[in-house]
Amino acid sequence: MGLLETIGGPADLRRLDRSQLDALAAEIRTFLVRSVARTGGHLGPNLGVVELTLALHRVFDSPSDVLLFDTGHQSYVHKLVTGRREGFETLRQKGGLSGYPSRAESPHDVIENSHASTSLSYADGMAKAFQLQGRSDRRVVAVIGDGALTGGMAWEAINNIAAGDRPVVIVVNDNERSYAPTIGGLARHLATLRTTRGYERFLDWGKATLARTPVVGQPIFETLHGMKKGIKDIVAPQGMFEDLGLKYVGPVDGHDIDALEHALRQAKAFGGPVIVHAITRKGNGYQPAESFEADLFHAVGVIDPETGEPLASSGTSWTSVFADEMVTIGASRPDVVGITAAMCIPVGLDSFARAYPGRVFDVGIAEQHATTSAAGMATAGMHPVVAVYATFLNRAFDQVLLDVALHKCGVTFVLDRAGVTGDDGASHNGMWDLSILQVVPGLRLAAPRDAETLRQELREAVAVDDAPTVVRFPKGKVPAAIPAVGTVGGCDVLRREGDEDVLIVSVGAMAGLCLEVADRLTAQGVGVTVVDPRWVKPVDPALVPLAARHDLVVTVEDGVRRGGVGGAVAQALRDAGVLTPLRDFGIPEQFLDHGKVAEVNAEIGLTAQEVSRQVVEAVAKLSASYGSATFS
């Protein structure tokens, strides 16, 4: 039996000696590679926090002391040592362990939200609560990556934490990157701290060691000391964090458990707000990750554990179609630039960046800044394309509304991972954009159904220079082409069969499902028209008379029903006095647990079978209530 099998909880860690801890760390790395290779997940980030997590659980007493993991993608080791080694093979599987902390799984887990930069605000809030409750014995420890530290919320929190005297321990997990190397002044400052503070520690060592050999040692030490003084004067006399009022501990080798425990105990004993600066390496200990320069295996699918090679099927992704079309557009539109929030490759802007150096801006994990800086660029004559995952635009709603749309800025937002994304759980589903963006005056929203409509609608979007435009598409492989058989207004007609009984309004990637529903309906003698509006906001006026000619309107969207496209079409019909009944299908107003996309869609009834069943039921009710004149 290995050591990992003997760890039922953090207390078991505290009885291990250094050699056992090193052995345990090695076992955990082997376990993670084997398990995540089968399930997929955030292998690189978790390989980087093995020693850090062990040290945290030895120094602090979770769950009385609260351990918060920012973004939460690096919490696998935490799960392994808090009683979840057994069952870890169910990671990110439906009904199995979440890939992020989960309160339902363990009292050791707090932040379930996978959106970055939230942990320090939680920490500030919890520390204030503990102080009010007289629980000065409870420490709050937030582990935040250097990438997440580029998010604005983190600095709002630091400003508050530094203003108080509460025992908040901020552990900066500094591996110098998000997916790619972390950008900006903060990254530069962390690098300076790594250098000078590390240098200082070296000199302290030198003072102790060399001073014991005065004849040779002293002159060497004097030389080094002179160098240090020089360096110290060049860079900040003390770190930014200390200037803000936080005690700074570090930098500490994030893979040396003794050093980590020493630093964490210092921080714990301090009793006030303190930063521990841990230097780690993403992918540490697994050569395929360490050598995969693009993102050090930040997030992998199913891979060969020996080689790290992906075992998942190939095929053209929505992202790659976007990436290629951007390069085409960029050639004739020198005003078009790309903006990414630390996800240049995942969102498909890397090809554009290579083709047009200097025209892609990585702003860090800072979607709000991405949006308003895009408004600035548009105001100054550029056409920015802000490429983010759909769910991450949620946090920039105010910026879209009042920095972009209010000023009629020509900014294009490309939302990848729209709809159910599955593996990453509730906070990653791109299910809210179709609803929250409905209320943005002047904003135009397109939902392509295949590669060709993505290319067309992207070109149409970047041609708009007086309003925000949005193009949104799902995760994964783009479907085979879905040709139109005609057009009505701006809508593509995808199917027209039999009488005008049911009009199906298909939103974006729901086209395949809608055509399958049409097949099922026509097989039962129900006449069906399927249209794809392409641009779903504003509602295409041609839909109104078309709806008036049908006996039932059905809308299908991969977004939350409340306030979605279905609601907007229903409102347009009401406003026009068209009384055709409408049934809207979409994602329920719920947080959806992780699972494969098909499993989640089946669970929420977003399948051809379920939609058909409900439509046939509605048709039967209408026929019964209006007599057979309907649906003749």
Ligand SMILES: Cc1ncc(C[n+]2csc(CCOP(=O)(O)OP(=O)(O)O)c2C)c(N)n1
């Ligand atoms: C608001 C938001 N934007 C983007 C992401 C996508 N994302 C997940 S992890 C990650 C990089 C995080 O870097 P860091 O905080 O340094 O953690 P590391 O992976 O290096 O441990 C990003 C950009 C996110 N989770 N949340």
Ligand SMILES: CC(=O)[C@@H](O)[C@H](O)COP(=O)(O)O
């Ligand atoms: C944690 C995070 O936000 C990202 O790493 C996300 O998990 C990546 O999602 P994809 O795998 O869909 O690119």
Ligand SMILES: [Mg+2]
């Ligand atoms: Mg990082």
